[in-house]
Every structure is written in C-alpha cells, then in structure tokens.
C-alpha cells in the first residue's frame with residue numbers, strides 16, 4: 300500500500316502522524332511511504348531522518364494526498380484539505396466529527412474511509428489512541444502547576460518538594476483516571492503531598508495499592524472538596540464523564556476559600572472543565588487570575604511538547620497503521636473489533652452512531 304504523511308496545517312499543531320520508526324516498519328512490510336517535506340520538523344524529525352528510514356519526500360501536500368492509498372495524520376482535515384481527499388482513500392487521524400458538521404459533510408462527500416483515532420476502543424471500553432495524550436497532559440499538569448506556583452507567575456511562592464525543615468507543597472488531584480494518576484505520580488516524585496479524589500472506589504483502591512504513602516485517597520464529594528481546597532497549593536482537574544460535560548466540582552464561591560496564589564490546572568477544560576470559572580486558554584496566553592487564584596486551562600496541552608506527544612501517539616497508532624496497510628481496511632476491521640470501532644464514515648455513509656446523534660440526523664442503520 301502507498302501511505303502518505305502530510306504536514307499538519309491546523310493552527311498551532313506541531314505533531315506529525317508518523318515518526319521515522321513508523322516509516323521503517325512500513326518499508327520492512329513492503330509498503331511505500333510518502334512524507335511531505337518538513338512534515339516532522341516541529342516534532343524534531345527531519346527529511347533526512349525519514350529518507351534514511353526509506354520514505355520518499357514530496358514537496359507539496361497535494362502530491363501526498365494525490366499519490367497515497369492511506370493518509371496518516373494527527374488532526375482532522377481542515378477546509379483547505381477537504382478537496383484533496385479522494386474517493387476510497389483511507390484517512391486515519393483524530394476527527395472529532397461530532398464537533399463539526401462542516402467536516403462531517405465534507406468527508407461524506409469525499410467518499411473516503413474515515414477511521415477516527417478517538418473512537419478506536421478496546422475490549423475493556425478504554426480508548427487506546429486517546430490514552431497517551433491524557434498521560435502527557437497529566438504529567439505536564441504538575442510541571443505547569445509548579446511553574447505557576449512561583450511568585451513571579453503570581454503563585455503562592457511554594458516549592459512543591461519543600462526543603463529540609465519546610466513542609467512540601469500540597470497537590471489536590473480531582474479524578475483518578477489517566478490524567479489524575481499521571482499527575483499524582485509526577486507530584487509524588489517531586490516530593491509533594493498529594494490527595495487524589497474519585498467517585499470510583501476501584502480507582503481509589505488501585506491508587507492506594509500502587510502509590511507511595513504520601514499520596515492519599517479520599518472519596519470525591521462536595522464536602523471533602525470544600526475542606527481540601529483550603530489547604531492545597533495546586534489543584535489538578537482530571538475528571539471525565541464519558542460523552543458529557545465535566546461536572547463543576549469547584550464553583551465560583553469556592554475560590555474565596557482558597558489561599559491567594561493557589562493554582563488550578565484544569566486539564567478537563569476540553570470537556571468544559573471541572574471548575575466553574577474555567578475558560579479555555581492557549582499556550583500563547585495560558586493563565587488568568589480570578590479572586591487571586593491562578594487558572595491554567597490550555598485545551599491542547601500536549602501541543603507544547605510535540606516530540607514526546609508525537610512519539611507517544613505513533614507508538615499506539617502504528618500497530619493499526621500496519622494492519623490497515625497489510626490487509627486493507629475491510630479485512631483489518633473484520634479481524635480487529637477495536638479498529639472497527641474507529642470506522643466513522645465509509646464511502647459516503649456515516650457508520651458511527653454518535654455522529655448522527657450530534658446533528659439530530661437519521662440514525663445509522665445496523
């Protein structure tokens with residue numbers, strides 16, 4: 300199969316759909332890989348790295364789309380790319396169709412095979428192609444939080460690890476899922492005292508089993524949250540209710556209960572945030588202050604660390620890319636039910652229920 304890797308042209312996207320290591324595996328399996336010139340530069344992968352792995356570099360995005368059977372990328376195609384996508388071409392990327400009717404209609408019209416990273420789902424019901432980005436964001440939350448706790452950044456002026464003779468900082472993590480556990484682990488590694496909350500006792504038992512004793516668990520309730528925000532320096536929001544807006548666990552009136560310079564990193568901002576005063580920010584202007592509480596609410600945190608994010612993403616997409624290239628999409632999806640869940644639009648037909656629901660269209664036929 301001919302696999303194409305275009306450069307991402309969405310604003311502020313620095314990741315790329317495949318690393319040279321991925322190219323190497325495809326070439327080993329007798330496929331051809333076209334990479335657009337400069338596609339990997341912002342992630343630290345240069346044309347010569349791809350060439351050494353066996354790829355051919357093409358000058359323009361148009362050439363990559365025109366010559367490839369399958370396109371592997373990161374973000375959903377933007378309007379300039381719609382007309383480049385061809386009938387029968389596999390497009391394997393994050394689509395998030397439910398958030399754009401225009402994109403959905405364009406992909407229906409293209410009659411391509413759209414396989415969305417975000418709906419590939421394993422037997423346990425987890426989303427393996429979303430997990431790495433939550434891992435990146437969870438770990439980054441502590442790095443960012445530590446920075447904004449510094450006085451020049453308007454924080455409390457607390458060093459998370461403390462020093463001999465001075466107690467460490469205190470980190471409150473809301474949600475013990477992927478983001479929460481990675482955040483707790485990083486904070487614990489710095490020596491901070493960590494409290495992690497969830498409503499799922501299984502998750503709390505797991506945290507209790509695997510984390511050091513300075514990571515303590517508590518059940519997530521309004522009572523406990525009101526108590527804990529008074530004494531914690533950094534609060535990380537990592538809750539998720541599948542398919543719904545995140546619950547407002549911290550309301551506006553609670554900010555007054557926090558000490559001035561407390562920092563909130565609301566990772567759940569992409570689902571509306573779990574803090575009432577959360578509004579999405581960008582890496583250019585990541586924080587704002589309300590009632591002396593610093594809010595960091597960047598909606599695409601992994602975008603700040605494109606090397607790590609690209610490698611983490613392609614580690615998990617590559618096995619599916621190889622299956623698709625080796626077997627074609629029909630056989631690959633017949634054999635791999637997780638991958639089949641990624642099928643969203645096939646040859647002009649919407650095949651994923653969530654999309655029709657989002658736009659109140661006629662339901663998908665079984």
Ligand SMILES: NC(=O)c1ccc[n+]([C@@H]2O[C@H](COP(=O)([O-])OP(=O)(O)OC[C@H]3O[C@@H](n4cnc5c(N)ncnc54)[C@H](O)[C@@H]3O)[C@@H](O)[C@H]2O)c1
Pocket residue numbers: 430432433434436473474475476477478479496497498499502519537538539540545546548565566567568569570597598599600601
């Ligand atoms: N900002 C970013 O760049 C970025 C990057 C990656 C992920 N995210 C977002 O981070 C959020 C968390 O993702 P995840 O992968 O960790 O999800 P997850 O499903 O692994 O974990 C969510 C956890 O929240 C818990 N939860 C639900 N209601 C709760 C409540 N009332 N109190 C406490 N805990 C509660 C769940 O039990 C679960 O353990 C999602 O909204 C995700 O989209 C944001």
